[in-house]
Amino acid sequence: MNRPCSEVVVVGKARSGKTSLCRALAKTAESRRVSHPYPIRATSEQQRWLQEHASEQMEPMELTLKKGFLQKRWILRDTQSLVDDPELEGVRRESLAHTLRLLLQAEIIIHVIDATRALRPQRSIYHSEKEASGLHLQLEGVDLELYEYAKSRRAYLIVMTKTELLKVKWKKRDIRKSLGKIPVVFLQGTEDKAIDEVKQHVWRLA
Numbered sequence: 001m002n003r004p005c006s007e008v009v010v011v012g013k014a015r016s017g018k019t020s021l022c023r024a025l026a027k028t029a030e031s032r033r034v035s036h037p038y039p040i041r042a043t044s045e046q047q048r049w050l051q052e053h054a055s056e057q058m059e060p061m062e063l064t065l066k067k068g069f070l071q072k073r074w075i076l077r078d079t080q081s082l083v084d085d086p087e088l089e090g091v092r093r094e095s096l097a098h099t100l101r102l103l104l105q106a107e108i109i110i111h112v113i114d115a116t117r118a119l120r121p122q123r124s125i126y127h128s129e130k131e132a133s134g135l136h137l138q139l140e141g142v143d144l145e146l147y148e149y150a151k152s153r154r155a156y157l158i159v160m161t162k163t164e165l166l167k168v169k170w171k172k173r174d175i176r177k178s179l180g181k182i183p184v185v186f187l188q189g190t191e192d193k194a195i196d197e198v199k200q201h202v203w204r205l206a
């Protein structure tokens with residue numbers, strides 16, 4: 001039986017790894033392109049601006065996941081990065097507005113967080129930063145706002161990227177504890193087998 005597709009949106013700050021994650025997911029599932037790379041309708045001048053300035057995005061893809069006789073389809077949408085700067089102009093602002101619209105409409109939100117920026121040494125009066133007692137999660141700016149918004153949604157997954165670049169010892173358990181019931185997958189580059197874990201979560205949430 002053909003089930004309807006679930007909309008999955010991948011959001012996060014600039015350079016957090018959204019497009020890399022989308023490409024990795026599309027590579028490991030049956031996928032096909034579904035529509036124009038720039039979902040907002042743009043004039044030719046705006047299109048030129050987007051080509052020169054906008055970050056690289058993967059075009060929306062329909063992915064098919066199979067488990068035995070069962071299969072589920074979802075549309076994966078990469079997005080422009082969310083930014084802290086409210087002083088955006090023209091096309092960039094429209095593009096951000098589009099990301100926010102996709103976020104509101106999506107059934108499943110994947111929030112990509114760069115671990116090297118969001119995990120910080122534990123501050124303690126007994127430890128200097130050098131001998132920190134581990135890393136803890138410190139969400140800021142749009143990451144924090146997105147988390148505050150999305151944690152009330154039914155289907156919200158956090159993917160933490162670049163964890164192989166962390167220099168200080170840290171424990172997945174500590175980060176999971178600080179996120180409560182929100183599921184989190186830790187990636188060490190996009191060839192990681194943890195990409196399968198992301199797919200399993202999406203399967204469960206779809």
Ligand SMILES: Nc1nc2c(ncn2[C@@H]2O[C@H](COP(=O)(O)OP(=O)(O)OP(=O)(O)O)[C@@H](O)[C@H]2O)c(=O)[nH]1
Pocket residue numbers: 012013014015016017018019020021055056057079080081161162163164165187188189190
């Ligand atoms: N070491 C490491 N690098 C990563 C990982 N994920 C992504 N990168 C790198 O981080 C950089 C940014 O990745 P992108 O996938 O373009 O990030 P993005 O969020 O789509 O960036 P924008 O679209 O510009 O906001 C690229 O150089 C990636 O190769 C990871 O898990 N580990």
Ligand SMILES: [Mg+2]
Pocket residue numbers: 018019020055056057058079
């Ligand atoms: Mg990108």
